[in-house]
Amino acid sequence: MDTLCSYPQDLTFTPQLPYAFYSCTFTNEHYTDSQFTTHKIDFPAKLNNAVTKRKAEFLAGRICAKHALQRIDIADVQILSGEDRAPIWPQEVKGSITHTQGIAIAMCSRDTGIKGLGIDVERFMGDEQEKKLQTQILHPEENSTFSSLSLTIANPLTLVFSAKESIYKALYPSVGKFFGFDAVKLINFTSRELSFVIVEPLSAQLPVGKQITVRYQLSKNLVFTECEYK
Incomplete structure (x- = not known):
């Protein structure tokens, strides 16, 4: 398993946000527990009884996080998981990890102007x-905008699902609790961005009516979304 492939062949996009970024490919079939030691990543006890797929995903994500952190001059840091399974980044860092079917990506930043x-x-x-x-996945009030989106791209629900996942990851550290897909609704879109509005109060800083932008790219059979909360 070559988990250190920087940019896999089917990941033909580059991030729109100007932050440290790293991606890799991996295969469950070639995974072994010893690869945690090889890559100097601690094996978490909570993975002792996990299936191979989960272990491989976790390792690949942490490898990406490790290399993304190195790009902002942070080395020898273990990205642990909280009780909610969210990655615990260094105090001065905001970051995110994602993986799907053999691809893992991490992004992080020391920019003090972003909250998530x-x-x-x-x-x-x-x-x-x-x-x-x-x-x-859809809020009942976003069906009209979604219908318009479906006329411009294939697989529109995958895109909206991914966008809402990115929103959740960006806002969760500030909200501090779970919120569902219907907490935001799609209100507009362009060829590179989706605009959402919060329709359920999430926190004092994230009231109903606040708008959130998600950048997106489509490549072959993949969708990649990015969200920053300032």
Whole structure:
């Protein structure tokens, strides 16, 4: 398993946000526990009984985080997980990790002007899966905007799902509790950005009506989304 491949062949986009970024490919079939030692990443006890897929994803994500941190001159730091499974970044860092079916990505920044970062990569859902999950992912009031989006791109639900995942990751450190897909709704879009508005009060700094922008890119069968909270 060559988890140190910087930019896998099917990941043909580059991030729009100006922050440290690293990606790698990995395969579950070639994973071994010894690779944690090889890459100098602590093996967490909570993975003792985990399936191989989960272990490989965790390792690949931490490898990406390690290299992204090195790009902002932070070395020899272990990115542990909280009880909520969210990565625990160094105090002065905002960051995010994502993985899907053999691809892992991490992004991080020391920029004091941002309060949170969220990224997400997904492979396109099939048409039947999108139809099945639509009511779980969409807010009832965003159906009209979603219908317009579906006229411009294929697999629109995968994109909205990924965008809401990135929003969650970016806002969660400030909100401090779980919130669902219906806490935000899609209100506008361009060829590179989606605009959402908060429709449930999340915190004093994240009231109803606050708008959130998500940048996105589509490449082959992948969607990649990025969200920064300032």
